[in-house]
Amino acid sequence: xxxxxxxxLERATAALQAPFALVDLDALRANAEDLERRAGGKPxxxxxxxxxxxxxxxxxxxxxxxxxxxxxxxxxxxxxxxHGTDDIxxxxxxxxxxxxxxxxxxxQSAVERITVMVxxxxxxxxxxxxxxxxxxxxxxxxxxxxxxWRTLGGxxxxxxxxxxxxxxxxxxELARAIVARERLALVGVMMYEAQIAGxxxxxxxxxxxxxxxxxxxxxxxxxxxxxxxxxxxxxAQVLQRAGRPPLELVNGGGTGSLERTSAEAAVTEVTxxxxxxxxxxxxxxxxxxxxxxALFALPVVRRPGRGVVTALGGGYLASGxxxxxxxxxxxxxxxxxxxxxxxxxxxQTPLIGHAADELxxxxxxxxxxAKAGELCERFSSLHLLEGEEIVDEVPTYRGDGGCFL
Numbered sequence: 001x002x003x004x005x006x007x008x009l010e011r012a013t014a015a016l017q018a019p020f021a022l023v024d025l026d027a028l029r030a031n032a033e034d035l036e037r038r039a040g041g042k043p044x045x046x047x048x049x050x051x052x053x054x055x056x057x058x059x060x061x062x063x064x065x066x067x068x069x070x071x072x073x074x075x076x077x078x079x080x081x082x083h084g085t086d087d088i089x090x091x092x093x094x095x096x097x098x099x100x101x102x103x104x105x106x107x108q109s110a111v112e113r114i115t116v117m118v119x120x121x122x123x124x125x126x127x128x129x130x131x132x133x134x135x136x137x138x139x140x141x142x143x144x145x146x147x148x149w150r151t152l153g154g155x156x157x158x159x160x161x162x163x164x165x166x167x168x169x170x171x172x173e174l175a176r177a178i179v180a181r182e183r184l185a186l187v188g189v190m191m192y193e194a195q196i197a198g199x200x201x202x203x204x205x206x207x208x209x210x211x212x213x214x215x216x217x218x219x220x221x222x223x224x225x226x227x228x229x230x231x232x233x234x235x236a237q238v239l240q241r242a243g244r245p246p247l248e249l250v251n252g253g254g255t256g257s258l259e260r261t262s263a264e265a266a267v268t269e270v271t272x273x274x275x276x277x278x279x280x281x282x283x284x285x286x287x288x289x290x291x292x293x294a295l296f297a298l299p300v301v302r303r304p305g306r307g308v309v310t311a312l313g314g315g316y317l318a319s320g321x322x323x324x325x326x327x328x329x330x331x332x333x334x335x336x337x338x339x340x341x342x343x344x345x346x347x348q349t350p351l352i353g354h355a356a357d358e359l360x361x362x363x364x365x366x367x368x369x370a371k372a373g374e375l376c377e378r379f380s381s382l383h384l385l386e387g388e389e390i391v392d393e394v395p396t397y398r399g400d401g402g403c404f405l
Contacts, residue, residue, distance in 0.1 A: 002334040009295075009332060009366055012389050018299040018364045019313055021379040021396075023056065025386045027293035028276050035272050036065030038258040038288065043067035043269045045089065045251060048076065049404075050273025052376035054083060055394035060276065061085075070251070070271050074099040076397075076404035077114050081106075089115045089142060089188065089251065093123050100130035104139060104183075115140040115187055119163035121177045124184070131183055141178055142188035142249070145171050145231050148195060149220035158216055159195040168227070168234035175238040188249040189235055191228050192271070193261070195220055197254030200284025203325075221260050228252065229266040256285055274372035280329040281318070281370050292331060294375055294382075297364045298349065308339070309356045311365055314349030316378050318370035325370060332366040333358070 013022065035044060044065055049072040051057050057080075060066050068087035071077035074094040081088060094100065094116060103114060118124060118141055131139055146166040148159025165174055171189070178186045201213045232250050239246060250268045253261030255275035262270050275282065278290030302310035318326040328344050330336035335355030342350050344367075351365060359365070369375040376382070380399030384392040397404065 002332060006332040006334075006366070008388060009297075009385075010364065012385055013297065013364070013383065016297075016383060016390070018297040019379075020383055021294070021296045021375060021381070022383040022385050022390070023053075023277070024291075024293045024295070025384055025391070027278065027291035028056070028060075031276050031278055031290045031293055032060060032063055032065070034288065034290065035255065035258065035275050036063070038262075039065060039270050039272070040259065040262045042262040042267065044258075045070045045269050045271045047091075047254075047271050047273025048072060048080065048373075049091075050372040051276065052373040052397040053382055053394060054080070054085075054397075054400060055392075056276075056382070057085070067269070070273070073404045074103065074114075074116060076402065078102055078106075079402055079404070081114055086113045088113055089190070089249070090117050091190075091192075093117050093119055093144065095123075095126060097126070097130045100127060104131035115142050117142050117144050117190065118174070118178070119144040119146075119165050121174060124177055124181065128181055128183070138183050138185035140187045141184050142190050142251075143171060143174055143178070143186070143235065145189060145191045145228075147191040147193040147224055147228075147252070149216070149223055151219075158220060159193070160198075162192070162194070168230040171231045172234040172238050175235045176242075179238060179242040179244055186235070186239060186244065186247075188247060188251060189232055190251040191224070191231070192252065192254060193220070193224055193257055194254075196224075196260065197257035199256070200281060202284050202286045204284065221257075225264050228264060232266045255282070255290075256287075259287065277372040277375075278368075279318075279370055279372045279375075280368045281325060284325070292368050294372065295331060295366045295368060296328075296375060296379070297366050300359050300361055300363045300365065302348070303361065304350065307354065307356050308350055308352050309359050309365075311349045311351060313347065314344045314367065315346040316369055316375060317344065318374055320371075328367045328369050330365060331368045336365060 045068045047070045077088045077090045144163045146163040178184050196217045252267045253270040255272045275290045277294035278292045298311035298314050300309045301312045333355045336351040336353040339350040376396035381393050383390050
């Protein structure tokens with residue numbers, strides 16, 4: 001199986017000079033279908049930072065199960081909107097005053113398709129200052145509520161350090177502050193459970209840690225389901241009393257938690273993106289296994305000795321904790337591993353294993369990035385593989401002139 005997969009890649013990319021990045025469209029479509037199945041009929045908002053390629057984002061958004069985009073930053077959202085992308089939710093609060101001014105100056109239709117994120121009254125002040133107090137259209141706003149699990153009276157917190165708004169009462173207070181401002185329209189609530197969606201529950205070789213993670217995730221999910229419903233109800237009541245339109249969206253989840261999150265009645269949509277590329281970090285999840293769709297190829301340029309070859313470049317480390325899980329993983333040919341002393345380097349990546357002796361200078365090795373869209377910051381284009389041939393080459397954000405963190 002692995003030999004056939006390697007032969008397929010080599011035959012299809014024979015005319016390409018490594019290093020290069022490719023996306024297997026057959027695998028990506030299979031992953032999209034599985035994400036739709038796991039979402040249980042709830043629409044999936046596409047996380048743009050997980051693809052970082054407009055051509056692929058547009059292709060995914062033509063599918064019936066996907067609806068809307070979750071952008072990384074406001075400048076990215078404005079850029080995507082200028083290229084025709086509609087219904088964009090900006091995932092993170094912004095302090096970018098020029099971008100906010102641009103948003104406020106846009107036409108009615110442009111403003112309507114971008115929603116900005118806030119999680120505190122302090123952000124409302126900077127937002128109001130940037131957009132002013134008069135204008136043709138209200139700026140759409142979504143409240144980001146902390147989804148972390150707090151136990152032992154709040155002394156122990158599980159989850160990432162995101163929003164300071166945690167309780168239904170705090171969400172309602174922020175909602176009241178939003179509706180008190182004429183130029184702001186509160187349209188949504190987002191609660192992203194990173195400790196469930198973004199943490200694999202099957203870390204390799206660590207069974208005790210796996211059991212602990214599974215228990216914490218189950219307890220956290222149970223607490224979150226009740227609190228999320230209460231948050232949505234509290235915010236909805238504020239809107240009703242103020243005579244404002246009801247919430248349009250309640251966004252939650254990620255690739256790692258689609259089944260759990262979509263089952264909650266309070267949630268109207270879920271988010272996913274990384275699962276389309278199937279990066280290496282998802283090997284640590286037990287509930288699903290996406291097909292590896294995004295790969296990069298490196299050329300073999302040295303043979304230091306028996307059982308080892310050295311590839312050119314390859315130091316494409318993922319963000320997050322500085323651990324081995326953030327390193328790229330050799331994929332094909334099978335039987336290769338990174339050198340524990342050197343890892344993946346800026347100028348070279350030694351690869352060790354029995355398969356090394358079968359590789360000659362100029363041969364290619366294929367690796368998987370630990371995360372999804374970050375790979376696109378290293379390449380200006382993606383070669384699209386379909387069946388047995390490369391059918392297109394499309395620009396990444398980087399190749400398209402976009403750089404948004």
